[in-house]
Amino acid sequence: MKKIRLALNKGEQLRFLSHLDYAQAVERMIRRAEIKMAYSEGFNPHMKISFSSALALGITAAVEYVDMDILEDVPVENIIDRLKRVAPPGLEPLDGHDMPDKVKKLMAICNYAVYEVNGPVIIDGKAATAEEAEAIDWTAVLKEFNEAESIEYEKVTPKKRRMIDVKHFVKEPVTATVKDGRVTLRMAIGIYPEGTMKPGEVWRLGMESYGWPLDESYAIHRKAIMIETDGVLKTPFEV
Amino acid sequence: MVHLDPSWLQHVEKPARYMGGEWNSVVKDHSEVDVTICLGFPDVYEVGMSHLGIKILYSIVNERPDFAAERVCAPWHDMEAEMRKRNIPLHSLETKTPVRDFDFLGFTLQYEMSYTNILNMLDLGGIPFYSKDRDLSYPLLIAGGPCAYNMEPIADFFDIVNLGEAEESMIEVMDLYKAEKAAGFPDGKEGFLRKAALIPGTYVPALYEPEYTEAGDFKGMKILAPEAPAVVEKRIIEDMEQVHYPTKPVVPYLDVVHDRAVLELFRGCTRGCRFCQAGMLYRPVRERTPERLVQLAKEIIANTGYNEISLMSLSSADYSKLPELVDMLMEEFKDKQVSVSLPSLRIDAFSIDIAKKVQQVRKSGLTFAPEAGSQRMRDVINKGVSEEDLIAACTNAFKSGWNTVKLYFMMGLPTETDEDVAGIADLAYKVLDLHREITGKRNGKVTVSVSFFVPKSHSPYQWYGQQSVEEIHRKQQYLKTLINNRNISYHYHDGATGYMEAVFARGDRRLAKTLVEAWKLGCKFDGWTEFFSLDRWLEAFKNTGIDPDYYARRDRDFDEPLPWDHLDDTVTKKYLKMEWDRAVKAELTQDCRRLPCNGCNVCPALDTAIIDYKEGGRVEKNTFGFK
Numbered sequence: 001m002k003k004i005r006l007a008l009n010k011g012e013q014l015r016f017l018s019h020l021d022y023a024q025a026v027e028r029m030i031r032r033a034e035i036k037m038a039y040s041e042g043f044n045p046h047m048k049i050s051f052s053s054a055l056a057l058g059i060t061a062a063v064e065y066v067d068m069d070i071l072e073d074v075p076v077e078n079i080i081d082r083l084k085r086v087a088p089p090g091l092e093p094l095d096g097h098d099m100p101d102k103v104k105k106l107m108a109i110c111n112y113a114v115y116e117v118n119g120p121v122i123i124d125g126k127a128a129t130a131e132e133a134e135a136i137d138w139t140a141v142l143k144e145f146n147e148a149e150s151i152e153y154e155k156v157t158p159k160k161r162r163m164i165d166v167k168h169f170v171k172e173p174v175t176a177t178v179k180d181g182r183v184t185l186r187m188a189i190g191i192y193p194e195g196t197m198k199p200g201e202v203w204r205l206g207m208e209s210y211g212w213p214l215d216e217s218y219a220i221h222r223k224a225i226m227i228e229t230d231g232v233l234k235t236p237f238e239v
Numbered sequence: 240m241v242h243l244d245p246s247w248l249q250h251v252e253k254p255a256r257y258m259g260g261e262w263n264s265v266v267k268d269h270s271e272v273d274v275t276i277c278l279g280f281p282d283v284y285e286v287g288m289s290h291l292g293i294k295i296l297y298s299i300v301n302e303r304p305d306f307a308a309e310r311v312c313a314p315w316h317d318m319e320a321e322m323r324k325r326n327i328p329l330h331s332l333e334t335k336t337p338v339r340d341f342d343f344l345g346f347t348l349q350y351e352m353s354y355t356n357i358l359n360m361l362d363l364g365g366i367p368f369y370s371k372d373r374d375l376s377y378p379l380l381i382a383g384g385p386c387a388y389n390m391e392p393i394a395d396f397f398d399i400v401n402l403g404e405a406e407e408s409m410i411e412v413m414d415l416y417k418a419e420k421a422a423g424f425p426d427g428k429e430g431f432l433r434k435a436a437l438i439p440g441t442y443v444p445a446l447y448e449p450e451y452t453e454a455g456d457f458k459g460m461k462i463l464a465p466e467a468p469a470v471v472e473k474r475i476i477e478d479m480e481q482v483h484y485p486t487k488p489v490v491p492y493l494d495v496v497h498d499r500a501v502l503e504l505f506r507g508c509t510r511g512c513r514f515c516q517a518g519m520l521y522r523p524v525r526e527r528t529p530e531r532l533v534q535l536a537k538e539i540i541a542n543t544g545y546n547e548i549s550l551m552s553l554s555s556a557d558y559s560k561l562p563e564l565v566d567m568l569m570e571e572f573k574d575k576q577v578s579v580s581l582p583s584l585r586i587d588a589f590s591i592d593i594a595k596k597v598q599q600v601r602k603s604g605l606t607f608a609p610e611a612g613s614q615r616m617r618d619v620i621n622k623g624v625s626e627e628d629l630i631a632a633c634t635n636a637f638k639s640g641w642n643t644v645k646l647y648f649m650m651g652l653p654t655e656t657d658e659d660v661a662g663i664a665d666l667a668y669k670v671l672d673l674h675r676e677i678t679g680k681r682n683g684k685v686t687v688s689v690s691f692f693v694p695k696s697h698s699p700y701q702w703y704g705q706q707s708v709e710e711i712h713r714k715q716q717y718l719k720t721l722i723n724n725r726n727i728s729y730h731y732h733d734g735a736t737g738y739m740e741a742v743f744a745r746g747d748r749r750l751a752k753t754l755v756e757a758w759k760l761g762c763k764f765d766g767w768t769e770f771f772s773l774d775r776w777l778e779a780f781k782n783t784g785i786d787p788d789y790y791a792r793r794d795r796d797f798d799e800p801l802p803w804d805h806l807d808d809t810v811t812k813k814y815l816k817m818e819w820d821r822a823v824k825a826e827l828t829q830d831c832r833r834l835p836c837n838g839c840n841v842c843p844a845l846d847t848a849i850i851d852y853k854e855g856g857r858v859e860k861n862t863f864g865f866k
Contacts, residue, residue: 012245013258014260015245016245016249016255016258017255017492021493025262027544028262028543028544028545029262030544031540031544032542032544039576058245088260119246218246219249
């Protein structure tokens with residue numbers, strides 16, 4: 001048995017898959033590629049694979065990592081080639097590495113995600129033209145949020161509500177790029193044992209409390225998921 | 240082409256229902272094919288994607304490089320609201336082409352309560368309901384499936400109906416369309432339809448006009464064109480070995496109702512249960528060989544990545560080579576983590592042995608369908624199952640570790656008395672007691688599920704007036720008083736849905752306006768208990784001056800012309816009448832599979848025979864039909 005780590009994407013075609021749907025799509029792709037996988041013991045054996053995160057319904061990702069235990073002794077390139085032949089649109093095998101047997105669970109080490117949240121620029125309740133959107137001084141718009149020492153925010157989940165400090169989770173200054181009347185906000189967010197913040201929550205907080213010229217129609221893309229240790233960022237292939 | 244923007248799509252429930260792009264879905268450039276068809280399922284995606292018929296037709300049409308088949312399902316309520324708000328027309332999953340722009344729009348007719356969804360989908364597609372209001376700039380509406388045998392309540396909406404198995408006739412209709420299209424439709428839509436009527440198994444409703452007596456009873460069909468046969472005979476595929484089977488089915492991303500590979504073992508069932516329309520419609524029994532089935536299974540698993548194969552048929556345990564097939568499949572997939580499942584079990588110890596073999600995981604309980612509580616009642620419906628059979632099956636199951644048994648029954652069957660109803664409770668208690676006796680434990684669970692019998696056309700009960708909803712509710716409550724045990728749970732449906740189903744199952748063309756009215760009043764997804772409203776339906780009947788009891792509750796005369804007499808499954812009326820007579824006398828009719836012919840007429844009419852591989856394949860014996 002050996003362990004390999006693969007990089008896949010979650011493209012536009014798969015945007016609306018829940019994490020479980022996405023995981024099932026990956027498993028079925030692996031089965032179509034006829035890769036001999038390790039399965040758990042017991043009455044209901046399941047394929048031994050684990051993901052770096054639970055990508056929510058509605059979010060696309062440039063890259064998602066998955067660890068798999070395989071029973072074949074073949075180069076990882078061979079696995080990737082076989083997967084590529086049976087990969088559905090929007091689920092592209094990108095890269096892969098052999099891993100030592102004992103690696104920490106991806107989900108336990110990945111603590112830093114970079115998102116791009118895109119939506120129309122709204123001025124006086126209606127969508128801005130390309131010129132109007134360009135004319136906005138985004139650095140100034142984002143300044144108050146970016147320079148705040150701490151921001152109190154009430155996080156509401158179906159189970160409970162609690163106060164968190166937004167700045168504990170939002171790691172770098174939020175930046176903006178504008179194109180065709182739409183803005184893309186880049187935000188880096190920490191994922192910690194004590195919790196995280198959703199990119200959509202940052203978007204709405206900016207809109208409601210900091211006057212960002214946006215509305216509720218946004219689409220989230222995760223650009224990267226990484227491991228941050230003492231301020232140094234590494235990809236899951238580099239650890 | 241329609242664009243669905245994620246900014247709003249993300250707010251509807253399960254947006255992946257509308258995304259398409261699934262593995263094995265076929266996307267073709269419409270400019271490079273000659274004929275396009277959109278196959279519609281009048282219910283939500285998860286139900287539609289579980290339907291084998293659509294998988295078969297989708298695959299067989301897309302095999303042809305000059306044809307393209309795509310899919311469309313009914314949008315859920317929230318999506319419909321968004322589509323109407325944003326003026327987004329109903330469109331296909333594959334290329335997001337509006338259904339209006341296809342050459343054909345097909346609907347499978349699986350249950351009567353989906354008819355309002357068909358109207359709603361047409362409305363969302365910007366397509367007029369009535370065939371007469373559509374010229375060739377609209378798609379031709381084509382239908383098939385079990386309810387096509389009594390197409391009449393929706394006949395005015397459709398252009399072409401495929402009666403029976405459509406693998407061949409659908410392609411023939413599309414070939415005709417291709418030729419006519421190339422010639423520029425020289426005789427217009429009517430000319431095309433008249434030519435289509437010459438294709439065997441093709442019913443063109445516009446070429447028939449119902450006539451009624453002064454009293455308002457159906458008198459017969461006036462035939463309006465020489466091409467239209469007086470009686471449209473169903474089509475079957477005799478050779479199940481050679482016919483195309485979809486080995487590259489679309490693999491949905493969402494958890495659909497039947498999310499697994501489907502292997503169709505055989506068609507038809509000759510057990511002859513008298514309440515069962517399917518048992519008459521799909522005759523005769525035609526099996527595939529186990530070798531062919533294993534080959535198909537290997538291909539499907541390789542092409543889909545599924546880890547479960549379901550062995551489908553009307554009664555899978557009746558497959559003559561089932562033990563051999565199960566062994567072969569288990570051997571083939573033993574290292575591949577693929578499990579085999581049986582959707583339905585026959586009530587006998589043999590079935591449990593098979594279930595034990597395939598079901599390593601006891602995730603769910605076992606389900607049996609005794610259908611009726613007393614032996615007399617089971618004989619009336621020709622169920623051919625005794626209490627001993629059920630006890631034998633349950634004994635085997637409990638000894639093998641199962642603790643949960645689900646029992647399906649019907650209520651409202653002809654000749655039913657309160658004693659028969661009480662038999663349901665008796666049987667449930669006997670099964671529960673058996674569990675305690677065998678296991679010595681008190682953790683046995685019996686679920687009793689009782690439905691309301693709906694008499695269907697083309698069955699021996701087609702003349703029977705359905706019992707009233709009040710009577711069914713009384714019987715439901717009576718049974719409730721007889722079941723007082725926390726280990727027996729008792730489920731039953733509101734009778735009103737069964738009542739409406741009975742109206743349309745044996746209705747005529749006058750009901751079309753009622754359907755349109757019901758749709759206008761907001762009826763849709765009527766098969767879903769939470770959306771069904773009897774009040775709205777009764778209002779629709781009132782507004783259109785139609786008495787639903789006339790169709791559902793009236794005992795019909797045996798010599799009365801029936802609105803579906805021209806839609807022929809080749810079982811004769813004489814045979815059905817004989818079955819009715821035997822039913823009221825509680826006399827059994829044997830399964831003709833390995834015994835002499837009973838004279839239903841299907842084999843001689845279609846010049847075919849039972850195909851049973853335990854008997855060596857095609858069973859040559861004298862067959863005949865009572866006429």
